Each structure stands twice: as structure tokens, then as C-alpha cells.
Amino acid sequence: MPASRTAKPKVARPASETPSQPVDPLPRYLNRELEWLEFNSRVLDQASDSSVRLLERAKFLAITGSNLDEFVMVRVGSLKLQGQSGAGRRDPAGLTASEQLQAVARRCHRHVTRQYEILRNEIQPSLAERQVTRVDLNQCSDRTLAAAERHFRGDVVAVLSPQALHDRRFPMLPGLGIHLCVQLRGVAELAPQNTTKVVTGDSPNTDADQEFEPQFAVIPLGRTLPRIVPLPADKSGPTGAMPGGDNSYHYVLLEDLVTHFVDDFFPGREVIQCKPFRITRNADVELREDGAGDLLGGMEEVLESRRLSDVVRLEMDASSSDAIRNYLIESFYVDPEFVFQIDGPLDLTYLFGLHSLEGFSSLRDEPWPPQRSPAIAADETMFTSIAEGDIMLMHPYETFDPVVRLVEEAAIDPDVLAVKQILYRTSRNSPIVAALIRAAERGKYVTAIVELKARFDEARNIEWAREMEQAGVQVIYGIRGLKTHAKVCIIVRREPQGLVRYVHFGTGNYNEVTANLYGDISLLTKDESLGTDATMFFNAVTGASQPQPFQQLAIAPLTLRRTLLEMIRGETERSKQGQRGEIIAKLNALVDTEVIDALYEASQAGVKIQLNVRGVCCLRPGIPGLSETIEVISIVDRFLEHARLMYFRHGGDHKIFISSADWMPRNLDRRVELLVPVNGPEIRKKLRETLQLYFRDNQNAWRMQPDGSYERIRVSKKQKPVRAQETLYREAVQAMKDLKQSSQMTFETHRPTK
Template identity: 50%
Template sequence: MSPDHFINRELSWIEFNNRVLDEATNEANPTLERLKFLAITASNLDEFFMVRVGGLQMQSRDRGISTDPAGMTADQQLAAISERVHRMVADQYACLQSIDNACKEAGIRRAVSQDLNEKQVRFLSQLFDKEISAILSPQAVVGEADFPLLANQTLNLCVELKPHDGEDVPLFAVIPLGRSTQRFINVQSDHSYLYILLEEVVTMFIDRFFPGETVAACVPFRITRNADMAVREDMAADLLVGMEEVLDERKTGGCVRLEIGDSVSPKTLEFLMQTLDVTEQDVYRASGPLELSAFFRQTDIKGFDHLRFDSQRPQISPEFEHFTSVLDSVAQRDVLLCHPFESFEPVVRLVEEAADDPDVLAIKQTLYRTSRNSPIVAALMRAAEAGKYVTVLVELKARFDEARNIHWARELEQAGVQVIFGVKGLKTHAKICVIVRREPQGIRRYIHFGTGNYNEMTARLYTDISFFTTDETLGGDASAFFNAITGYSQPQRFDKLEMAPIGLREKLLELIAGEIQRKKDGSDAHIHAKVNSLADPTLIQALYEASQAGVEVKLNIRGICCLRPGVPGLSENIEVVSIVDRYLEHSRIVHFHHGGDDIVFFSSADWMPRNLDRRVELLVPVESSHCRKRLLKILQSCLHDNVKGRRLQSDGSYQAIKPKQGKVHHSQQFLYAEACEAVQRQEDSQRTVFVPYWASDGGAI
């Protein structure tokens, strides 16, 4: 295919992050929520530079001349990324200034030294002498060999000292501010919530670190190290040890980005660039505080609830109201939940009940990303200690959660759990739990499939699908799945499930081809899908062919989309919408019209080469009519969002969607309202009704 048919993956991701920034600039959002969106954009950029830019820089150093599907070399991508992100950084700090102004009006102020009165300066002076100076340690730097090994993405100060008499070479010192030091320092004020940043306080009293010297300049800076490193599984005899070595390597990875205050002197900048071996392209000057991701902490200030979104408590699905046990409820019929509008609690309860139920014989589960104090992990350990057969696949290669997963793997093993460290050469990204229970009629399997992680914390922040079933065929497939990934058996063809990397892409291509053929035969045909990212060239080509055949293709793609919609003769029948809203869109749903016999799936997989070729993923059909209807309703709601939805243009830009005839549809609000209404209907149906006892019924008046 022509490179003109593809949008570059990295530039598409940057445009996604820009849509998050749009929410930070949107004054219709509450002020502290705007600050949260701004912090998210900074956190997103941190990971982007560590992984994507780090990987491209390695390609560039290796003198690779290969191009991506959009026809760009590594060097061309790095140049385009630098140009676009420099503009984004400028927009971030303009946004921060706007948010600061709104915060001041609401009584929250970030102070700088000149804003403080004598009493406040005295307080900070005492704090510096008693605490800060005792914690921090400057390090003189004479040459590169003296430069300290700075932790990735932590704040530092670079201090330039005036040369001694008779010398003309400036002296430099670096002060790492560390992760444990309090960044936001509250200052007593009569009229507002006032705080000042640690780097501002240290700069105020910087001379006290260097008695007898003259400080010429002091500027904050922050480095981002390359973290695009992986275990060579063909050479690592012990995967756990190999992952620990990768974590150590990240501490010393090369600098891929230097962030620095825009007040930096030419001498200081030259010194840092030479020492860190970065080019001007890698330097990002900031007109405000560095590490904007740290401002997450300021979005939870007490007493300012009016500056946040209204509270939305996840609803307990009425599907579980008739039963004291989740197992009993699922035994009656399939259940589909939409998080976070519906509570994740039933998923946790399912595992906890299984751990304590004497009739449960075995639990098998995948764990990709968990919370720090995971109740699910605790239940799995309790089940093993009670003598149940517990098998857990802990994915050690879940990027940036490796350390936590290593910890949990060891804890689980000590409790007697059979722990598998993923599949060699692949990441296991599928979300599945199987509970085997002895019942009067025989063995029954209870299965949970999901699009999100088994993490009760992120389940309140991401939109995801949970599906509970006792379907015998899916149960057989689920058992075969675990046999394939925990043993040496060759993966077998499933009856209903599809699994990457051995059949998921082929199934999607087969279903797309089916819609194309039906359209050629004169029947209605359409493909509707919701995924986080679309970058797989083979699937994109198939969708282009569907469009050329006249098949209606509607896609809800949150982030990366390398497909160009609306190109005459190529993709005029394809529409792509992205939603960025209060909750991170994370569910993946696929619908094929199939001649009116709707085929509906949800999946753990995005439509990217890494998901389809290098990960273990699942595509799960939903056949029970009430669950399928619900899933289709969720998908259609996302496709028709004209409040937070943005439509992708053929040039890679996004435009706001104007409601037609004033019909406004806000998907996340709609889905939460629907969850609340379902609970209300359940409560109304259970209200006590007073029935009069008439004489005609045989009683006295």
C-alpha cells in the first residue's frame, strides 16, 4: 500500500494527547479537573519519551533506514515528534497559566518568592535550615566523570557558581531533589490556600549550600531516560531475574529528553547538553514548573469539592440484587457489566467467594496490572492456603508494573499458588478467570472475561467490560486456553473464543471479508468497532477494501489511528470518532452486521501489530440476547457521542462534532444515567405496597 494511505503512529498518538490537553483548556470543565487533565498529558508524554522516542533513537543510532507504514524513517519521525511536542509544551504552559488564574479566583494560589510576606519567608527559612538542607546534598561537578547518576524523571537543580579569581571556567553543582522530599509546601495565609514548590524554596536560599561562593545561576531540570528495554528470553534462564536486570538497566538508560526552566543561562545549558549527550532537538524549555504530572496531588485539596466533577458512585448491578452470592447469580444467567458506571465489586467478590467456598476446587486467573493492596491477590493466596488448586499467570513484562508483579509473584508462590510467568516471547494481555466448582449435577465452570485489568482502583477510572458466564462451550475453551499458556501443549482451535497470535487477526479478516461479500451480493453490510488503537496495516487494508465495496464502517478509536478516513476512492465510507472524557475509554467492542444475524464480541486486544502478533489476547463472543443487546447499546452510544467525540479528518487532524438538530448525546453521562436508572427500577419494583383487605375478599371492613 502507498505510504500516503497511513498516518504515522507516533504523530497520531501525539494528537491523542493533544485531545487530552483540549480537556485541560476547556473552561467548561471544573478547575481542578482541568489541572488533572493537564497532569495526565505530562504523564503521557513521560511514558512516550521513555518508550517510543527511546526506541526511535536506538534505531537512529543503529543507522536503520527502514521506514514505517507512513514512509518515515526513524530520523524523520524524531524530527517531526520534536517539532510537534515543542508546540504542545508551549500550549501546556499557556494552559497552566489559565488554570492558575482560575485557581486564584477560587482561593488556591501557587506562590513564588516575591509573593511572600516577611512572616512567610521566615517560616520557609526555618523549614530550609531544619529539614530541607538536612535532606538534600549538592554534588560538585568538575567533569563528566563527576556527574551524578540522576534518577529517571526526578527534579534536580543545576547551580552555576562564579569562577574563582584568575579562572574563567564556571563551576557547576547538581542538587537532586529526590522523590521522597515534599514537592508542594503549604504556607499559612489569611485569605487563601497558599503553597510553594520545593525548587522555589531551595532557590530562595541556595547561597546557604555554598558558603564563600557566589551563585551565578540556579535552574531546575529533569531528564527522561530510555526505558525501551526488554528481556532476551532466549538468553534468560530465569525470567524473573531477567526482568530485575531490565529494571536495573532503566536506571542508567541514555537521556532522551532534557526539560529545563526557560531562565537557563547559555553556559548552564551547554554544560548539561554536553554532559547528558543531548541535542537541541531533545531540549524542552518550560515557562513554568517542571514535572507537571506531579500536580495530580494538588487536584485532591480538601475543601474545594466545587472545583471537581460531581461524585459518581459506581452502581451495583441489579443482576446481583436477588442473590447473596455472585456465584449463584451467574449460575442463573450471563451477566455483562460496564465499568465504572457499574461497580467492579462483583468481580472482586467472585474471586473472594471462590476462595472461601468449600465446593470450589480450582481457580485459574491471569494478572497483568494489579493494585498495591489487591484484594484479588489476597483472595488467591487465601484459596491456595485453604488447599484449593490455584494457578495464576503473572505477566512480568507488563511495562512499568514489572516490580509490583515480581513482588506479587513471590508472595503468591510462598502461599502455595502455582505461578506461571507468561508465555515465552509473548506478553499475556488476556483478562480471564476460571473457577471450577463441584455441584450436585457435576463440575461447573464459572468464567469471567474482561477488557480491563483485575485492578479495583483503575476500574473506577477506565471504561471497561466485564462478562460473567457458565456457558459450557466457553468453559471448555477457557480451560484449553490455560492448558495452552501454562503447559507445553500446542494451542488447539477453540469452539467460540479466538486467541492472538494464532487466530484473532484471521477471524477479524474473515468477518470483514464476509461483510464485503454480502455487500457485493446486494445485502446490507456494516462494521462497527470500538478499540483504543488501530495501527495494523493488514486490518487497515481490509477496512479500506470494505469501504471500497460500500460497507459502512464506523470506528470509535480513542488513541492512535493510522487509517485515513474519508479519502475518495479509498475510505469514503469510513468514519472515525475519538472520545476523551472524564474516564479513560478502554473497552474494546466489535460488531458485524452479518446479514442481520448480529455477531458481537468484546476483546482485550487493540488492532495493533503488537497485540495481534506478540501478545496473548482473547476475542470473546457474546451470544446471550440480553448481554448482546446491552453491548450493542454501549457501542452505539460511543459511536454517536457529539459532546466529547472528535471526528478524525483525512489529514490526521480532529474536529469537534456538531449535534444535528440539537440532539446532544454525551456517551459517558448516558451510560452512567442508564446504570442509575436500572438500580432505581429495581428499587421501585421491590417497594412495599399496602393492599387493602376488602370485605368481598372474605374479611371484615
Template identity: 45%
Template sequence: MKYTEPENYLNRECTWIKFNERVLREAIVPSNPLLEQLNFVAIAASNLDEFFMIRVAGVKHLIESGVKHIDIAGMTPQEQFEAIQSMVHTLVDQQYEYYSVIQDKLQQEGLHFVSVDELNEEQRIWLDSYFEREIYPVVTPMAVDSSHPFPFLASLNLNLAVLLRKKQGDTSVKTAILPVPSPIIPRIIKVPVAASDAKQFLFLEDILGAYANRFFLGCDILEAVPFRITRDADLDIDDEAEDLLVEVEKSLKKRRKGAAVRLELAQSASRMVREFLRGELQLEDKDLYMIPGPLDCKVFFSFTGIEGYDHLRYPAASPQPSYELEELGAPDMWTAIAKQDIMVHHPYETFDTVENFIKLAATDPDVLAIKQTLYRVSSRSPIIAALAEAAENGKQVTVLMEVKARFDEENNIFMARKLEKAGCHVIYGIMGLKTHSKITLVVRREEEGIRRYVHLATGNYNGKTARIYTDVGILTANTLIGVDASAFFNLLSGYSDPPQWNKLAVAPLNLRERIYEKIEQETAWAKKGKKAFIVAKMNSLLDKEVIAKLYEASAAGVKIHLIVRGICVLRPGLPGISENIEVHSVVGRFLEHSRLFYFYNNGEEDVFISSADWMPRNLNERVELMIPVEYGPHKERIKGILSLYFNDNVKAYAMNSDGTYRYIADERPTDAAPIHAQMMLQHEAEEKHKKHKKSKRR
């Protein structure tokens, strides 16, 4: 079947790198304030770290295993590895070119990153004292020779490779490692300057290099250069293990000792240092990245918050109260939700609405039970505190805490134990599946009997990320959704067979089939000569079977608009296959995270929100939900959001059939009005709140 041929698909890893290119490009967009440009350099660096720890490590495993695995685009693991390395080396070169430009602009603003040699005499006296007092006591030098084997160095930690020679006696060149003691000591250190002077900053590794001789008395320091190792961090969890929590904790310990997959080394390093480290870590030349600037640009996350430079950051954008709740003016949240569904759009509307819903449930004497799934929660989550309080208040509290949420495993285990101590019933995920759905069920006794209140969302129960991720949530007292929610939690916590769902589509049970059904429905309308239209917004599009359905729909005449932030292996614009498909990607101040879907359905207009991207892992290996949006104003609202994002001509990119992207702003006619979806949604939320405040004063 032509729709499934490899030439109609792109490689997953390459399309992810293209996404990170779009993120990095924000570092040179003139409309972004200077410190925000630097922040995008840090974001791209953080993304790359995870990419190497998980994706590159996975490709390397495939090569080493000798498994004849051909990917969706027909590439072997070796071909994928070579493509990745070529693209990432180019990306890293670009990253440091952009950083160099930003550094020059920071100097114009009076913010200087300097070397130790640039300090004046008074500053050197201060630095001598600072080194002896703060740095020297915490650093332990590690010799590397026949009696001191190469030490295990933790992933992503910064170290100095030192070459030295004894001043007397044995004159052979020796090697040693100096670990850089961050974050115990801040990596960016402010240097004292006169009040009228520009601010100056040193990198901790530069100080350590300048004072390396203090750790090796009687030696000449020939070279001291920073390097950093990235290790395989994917967890190997035995799905047959009796105790999932113990198995995850065991795997976390193994993660810290994973094989090296990347070596970053200062560009000034000698060939001797290069070959020494590469040999010890058993890496290929292509795994080595020579860095012409500070290693690990994540260090700039903290620097971008420097006080006194608000003019170099985005103007403040405060999440607004839910205008739907404000307009209802109900005496309490229960009355409001019982009257009509409430939709909240984060970060434009505050996540406090969701947190307050759970806090209210925890203290309301009429609430009998609270059930919730948690995937990623913040370390100081008010939701965790509310659930614990609810249990202490005698309510039945059930929490499915997903302990396999990547890089949040330890925090989730800690939070789960905290909930258990408070008396909550905690389920530690499900063997073989990750629970990625976002749902809360509150059971309340009212005059008319038991009523269920449900919150369903596209994003995590995390107040911190809800300020920077775009997500949609709905609060409802719909009876059929409430029945489905009860059945869903019974499915997760016991041996219950799946029910006949009234409203919800649940992965891995029937969500894939529901997606097929909705796409095929549009294909059928198109074949009858009727208008057929699909709009889908998601983080990633990777599922071959779903894409084949989209190709078939496009060939039948269905117009398809896709808004895909990251990975997209679908190729738009292929003759006879995807000529009716357009793919846009929006990269801006907020991270696009909502999954929203629209199907014209001959004018019925079916709208859904979901926790799931269209990826095999979401549809086959995770517990996910897709929820129909049936309340008219909410359908219109989501249609408006989708239209706004697809028509964005300020922060959007359009995908070409070869997998490259073009910046839509570069093609915008000079007389066309700028459409900046994120800014417009923020402005709309602010205006609605102002309007409500004004009407209250009358």
C-alpha cells in the same frame, strides 16, 4: 495493491501526539471544572513522559543503528524524529499556555502559587526554619569538575543546575547539581497564611534555588535553575533466557541507567547552563525543551485533590451495583451465573462484582480450582489476597502473572512472590509473548457434577483503574466457553497443543484470522447488494493488514464506524478507498479502554468483546482473547453502547483524512440534543439501581 500503499496510512507517532493534543484540549473545555482542567494538564504530561521513554527512545535507536526502516506511512526514522520533535515542541508550548490560564483562574479561587520573593517577613521567618529543619539535612550538593565527573541523574527526577563563583581566590565559574528531594519532601508546599487570606503554595525547587547559597558557603550563586532528564526505559529482554523472572529483574536495573532522550530546562536558564547540560547528556538541540513554568506537571495530580474545593471537581460518580445481579435476586452468585450470563460495564458498575466473584471462590468449600491471568494489578489488590487465601484453603490456584507489563514489572514480581509464598502455582509469563488476556476460571463441584464459571473482560483485574477506565466484563457458566477456558490455561501452563476452539479466538493463534473472517464476511454481503455494517471500538488501530481489509470492505460498500481513543493510522474519507469509513475518538472524564466489535452479518448481528486492539503487537506478540457475545440482552446492550459512543456530540472528535481531528461539539446544531455517552451511561446505572431499591421497598 492500492490498499497497502504508504500514502493511505499515517505515522504511528504523529497520530499518538494528536491523541495527546485531544487530552490536553480538555484543559480548556469550559464545562470541565477548574481542578479537572489542571488534571488534564497533568495527564498529558504523564503521557508525554512515557512517550519519550519508549517511543522516542525507539526512534532514536533506529537512527543510531543505521537500519533502513521505513514505517507504515513511508517515513524514515530521521523523518519521524523530526516530525515528532516539531509536533511535541508545539504541544509543550500549548500545555504551558493552558497552565498559565488555569493558574490565573486558580488565583481567582484563592489558590496562589507564589515565589519566595513574594512572601512577607513573617512567612520568610517560617520558611527559614522550614528549610533548615526539613530540606537542608536531606539535600546533597554535587560539584562537577575535573575531579567530580557529571553524576548519573535518574530519569524524571528534578534537579537544579547551579553556576557559582568563589568569593575569594579562584574566580572562575563553577558548576554543581542540587537534587530536588521530592517525593521525600512534598514538591508543593503550603505556606502559612492568616485564616482569612487566600491559600499560598511554593514549589520545592524554588525554595531550593532561593537557599542554594547555604550549600556552597564562601561562594556567590550566579544561577540556579531546575532541569529534568528523561531516559530510555524500554526493557531489552532476552527471549532465550532460562529464567524469565531473573531476566526481567536484570533489565529493570538497566532501565534506570538508560541513555538520555530529552532534557527539560527552565526557560530562564542561561546559554552556559544550556550548553553544559546538553553536552554532558549528549543530546541535540531538538532534544532540549525550554519550559516557561513548573517542570513536570505530573505534580498537579496530588494538588487536584486539595480539600475544601469539591466545587472545582467533577460531581461524585459512584460505581453502582450490577443491576443484572440485582434483578435476578439469586441467593448467591453461582446460582445467578448458572441461570444467565452477567455483564458488567465499569466504571458505571462496580468492580466489586468481579472481586466478590473471586473472594467467593476462595472461601467456597465446593470450589476446587481457580485459574487467572493477571497483567496489571493494584499494589493492595483484594484479588491477590483472595487468591492467596484460596491456596491456603487448599484449593488449586494457578496464576499467570505477566512480569513484562510495562512499568508494572516490579509490582507484578512482588505480587507473584507473595502468591507463591501462599502456595499458588505462578507462571511468570511466556517467553516471546506478553499475556494480555483477561480471564478467570473457577472449577466448582456441584450436585450435577463439575461446573466451570468463567469471567472474561476487556480490562485488567485492577480495582483502582476500574474506577476510571471504561471496560466490559462477562461472567458465564457456558459449557463450551468453560471447556475453552480449561484448554487455554493448559496451553499457557504446559506443553499442550492448541485445541479446536469452540468459542474463543486466541492470539497469536487464530484471533487475526477471525477478524479477517468477520470483515470479509461483511465485504461479501456488500458485494451481493446486501446491507453490510461494522462498528469497532478500541484503544488503537495500527495493523496494516487489518486496515487493508477495512479499506477493501469500504470500497465494496460496507459502512464502517470506528471509535478509536488513541493511535489510528487509518485514513478515513479517501476517495475509492475509505469513503465509507468514519473515525471518532472520545476523550472525557473516564479513559476509554473497552474493545467492542459489531458485524451486521446479514441481520445475524455478531458481537464480540476482546482484550486486544487491532495492532501488530496484540495480534502477533501477545496472548489475547476475543469472545463472542451470544446472550440476546447483552448483544443489545453492547450495540447500544457502541451507538451511544459513536453519536456522542459532547466529548467526541471526528478524524479528517489528513490525521487532524475536529471537535464534534463545535459542529452540533443549536437545536440538537447533547449526547454525552459517559454521563448518560453513569446516569443509566444510577437510575437502574434506584429503581431496584424502590421495587424492593414495595
């Protein structure tokens, strides 16, 4: 159990109720933003873990950079807007927006410092030992420098364009791109003519000492040119000039290459300094739906507004001159606390490119190819397999192909009458979208709810929506004021017994690419009541009508919160009556205070509560008199834990649910979500065992402490090492081996052809 405190924390009252009261030093809830940064620190720990293979460590470092970018764009951007509004409202942890910003800035600076310490002291030296080397053009051989110059003159100089800056007027630079700020020495031609320099004090008036105001230019590097430029090795032997070399890979980053030859852009001028910088713009720009008559057009305006929004973070090379530093800060109006001087390459996501290098397989994880589910026969249609009983898939241990196959088969099956699906995020070349288009072109009734407000996927979803509309798909752009986040696909098929609904419910998106990286659950069923509920739910969304009472499903924002609280309070009441109460939940985030309070109450009644929360958890576990029966762990491993899965003992009835919703106000109140019961006994048993498995993990699990910090769970000498993700994969492999072995022991006769 987590370490505990001796005193029960008091509840901090909202500032609106007691504006003059001091904030309680130990509030009932933890701050969401600081807990997110705590999560990213757990990811960063993987980059520093010597037991993790080297290129995987580089990938984790890149992930922390990408995560922090999105956090600053969205969460810091939101806090800045709150602070500018002048509202003194406090969050559940008792902090105002300005207090949160100060705390976040301090944590971000510590986090960035640690990122680059790991890069400089651990990742880069270890990669260099394995002949993956970042070349310093100031210290390389003539051969390497000549190759760099050929690449610059042949592929770079014709693409990039410098732009002189006047009166601090920057061109509209995109956020998160790498740009170069060039400081040029002022020239006499640009100075006022026929002026006499006045001598004051003991300063001599000499032409040699005459200085002119420095000038600046910017070179945006854009996204057309690759950031990693391969170069031949300095030493004799294998050159490793191109990716895929067995022994070495030498490279230079684009910004270093351009900096080295920057004089070519400014003939006749003296370059004093050229340094990279990067800006982050506020992405917390939402659509005012009450004023948007055309949602699609309104979303395009949101994308444009995001491109032009204020700068909330400035990153620059730590060796930048005072002139460049001051010029950038004043030009972008950035708060000093969100100016980051980086001792290393800006934007760590370039490490993703190194992770994918060919020829260095020993530096990456052993491949875990997704397995075929034993419940799905390769020589049968998906409809035949599902008709034999509910099927549960655990991705990425089991392949996502059956979900894609189901939609593709529906597109060409003459007995399929209709396909209805919600698309929140899809892949760039989505086979599911292509199948929906084929289905519509074949005359089937196809309806797609495309959520245009899916942050950072808006542009792609707009493109898909238009393409599907042109093919005859009935496209619905979600619900006014809500994001449609549920994952469901309904296929209506004519069969001898009448119309049958085949339904897919999921915890993750219809994206076959991320399905190989995210841990999610799929449920495939032809259960009549679930099919009826799914159809009623879908029609209520598309028809903007009041949903009728469901038999099994719970839907946010209408009934999901109530159902969830009823399940928690049911365990509380049973425990008060002397029965055994137990809750196990796997989530991405736990933020909602009403749910947290219900869990606190359940804990005080003696309910055993185990929470596996990947990211933000605002609940304080292990506090006597409040949450002493609550344990919170977080798993950070090879795959992103994304499934929402929950178990309630329910008096021995063992209720299991999968869901698209985390326990956050946005999911329970401002999104369209689903809570889906799992009815098959074998599937329920498997999911319960999976939930319990995570709490036996002693390789990649962290236990949350009452103060919001985390301690890594270490295996003792007496314990057997348990790694949950590896166990789940090995179980999927073994299931296929067992299937093949059983099929080899079965005699199959040849039958005469008709």
C-alpha cells in the same frame, strides 16, 4: 461524514523494495507516532475547555504531561535505537526513523508550548482567583517567608545532599525526577598558584577582572519529600495553611523552596544561579529472552538497565544561564532537538496533587459513584447470581466489586477446587492477589500467570509473584517471546450436577483502582463451552502446548487475527451480494495494516463502518474510492475509554465480541490475547446500543479527517446535547432505582424458622 479528498491516495512501497524511489506524498497509512501526539492534543484541549471544571482542567493538563513522558521514554527511545542501528527501513507511512524523530520533535515542541500557555494564561490565573495560589517567595510577606524558611530548615535541609560535579561526571540521576543544577563562582584557592595573567591587546590586568572557571553542583530532590509545600496565606483572614481549608490554599513547589534557600547548602561560596532540570531516559529496554535462563532475574536486570539507559530528553528552566544550559546538554549528550526550555514548572504531574485538594469540591466534577448491578443480589453468592444467567458489567458506571467478590468468595468456598487467573497489571494493595493467596493457603489449587514483562509494572509484578509463590500459588511467568495480555479468571466448583466452571472475561486489568477511572467491560458466565475453551486456553499457556480448536474463543497470536479478518471479509462479501454490511468497533488503537486494508476493501464494497478509536488511528477515513463509508471518532471525556468492543451485522445475526486486544501488530502477533463472543441476547442488545450511543455524542467527540487531524463535533441548535459517558452513568443509576422500586412493590412473607 468527514471531509473528503478528490483523489485516491497511492500506496507507498516499503523502502526495502524501492530504496531509491521518492516517498508518496499521501501514503495509504498515517504515521503512528504523529497520530499519538494528535491524541494527546485532544486531551490537552480538555485542559483549555472553559466548560470543564477548573481542577478537572488541571488534571487533564497533568495527564498530558504524564502521557508525553511515557511517549518520549518508549516511542522516542525506540526511534532513537532504530536510527542508531543505521537501518533505512520506512514505516507504513513512508518515513524513516530519523524523519519520524524530526517530525516528532517539532510536534512535541509545539505541544509543550501550548501546555505552558494554558498553564500560565488560563489554569494558574483561574486557580489564583479561587484562592489556590502558587507563592513567589521573592514577593511574599514576611510571615509567609518565615513559614517557608521553617519548613526548609526543619524538613528539607536534613534530607537533601548537594554533590559537586567534576569533569561533567553526574551521579546516576533517575529519569523523570526534578534536580537542581547549581552554578558556583570559581574560587582562587582552586586556581593554579603563582601564575601571571598575560595581558594582550587593550585588556588591562587587574585582580578585580580576574575570573575563574565556574563550577557546578547538583541537588537531586528525590521522591521522599512532597513536591507541593503548603504555606499560610499572605493576607489576613482565613489562612488556608493546610489542605482542606474552605477558602484558600497557598503553596510553593519544592524546587522553588530549595532554590530560594540554596545558599545554605554552599556556605562560603557564591551561587551564581540555581535552576531545575529533568532528564528522560530511554525505557525501550526489552528482555533478550533467548539469553535469559531465569526470567525473573532477567527482568530485574531490565529494570536496572532502564535506570542506566541513555538520556533521550532534557528539560530545563527557560531562564537558565548559557553556562548551565551548555553544561547540561554536553554532559548528557542530548540531541538539541530534544532539549526543552520550559517557561514554567517542570513536570506538570504536580497538578494531580492540586486536583485532590480537600475543600474545593465545586472545582471538581460531580461525583459519579459506581452503581451496583441489578443482576447481582447483595444477599446471594456470586455463584448463585451467575448461575441465573450471564452478567455484563460496564465499568466504571457499575462497580468492579463483583469481580473482586467472586475471587474472594472462591477463596473460602469449600466447594471451590481450583482458581486460575491471568494478572497483567494490579493495584498496589491488590485484594485479588490477597484472595489468591488465601485460596492457596486453604489448600485450593491456584494457578496465576503473572506477566513480568508488563511495562512499568515489572517491579510490582515481581513482588507479587514471589509472595504468591511463598503461599503455595503455582506461578507462571508468561510465555517466552510473548506478553500475556488476556484478562480471564476461571473458578472450578463442585456442584451436584458435577464440576462447573465460572469464568470472568474482561477488557481491562484486575485493578480495582483503575476500574473507577477506565471504561471497561466485564462478562461473568458459567457457559459450558466458554468455560471449556477458557480452561483449554489457560492450560495451553501454562503447559506450553498447542491449543486445541476452540468452540467460541479466538486467541492471539494463533487465531484472533484470522477470525477478525474473516468477520470483516464476511461483511464485504455480503455487501457485494447486495446485502447490508455493517461494522462498528470501539478500540484504543488501530495500527495494523492488514486490518486497515481489509477495512478499506469493505468500504469499497459499500460496508458501513463506524470506528470509535480513542488514541492512534493510522487509517484514513472518508476518501472517495478508498474509505468513503468509514467514519472515525474519538471520545475524550471524564473516564479513559479502554474497552475493546466490536459488532458485525453478519447477515442480521448481529455478532458482538469483547476483547483484550487492540488492532495493532503487537496485540495480534506478539501478545497472548482473547476475542470473546457475547451470547446473551439482552447483553448483545445493550452493547450494540452502547456502540451506537458514542456516535451520537456531540459534547466530547472528535471526528477524524482524511489528513489525520480531528475536528470537534459541536451540537447544533436543533440537536439535543448528548454526552455518552453521562448517559451511561444515568442509565446505571436508573437501573438501580427501577430495581429498588420493583422490590418495594413485591410482597415478601415471613416464613417459620426450622
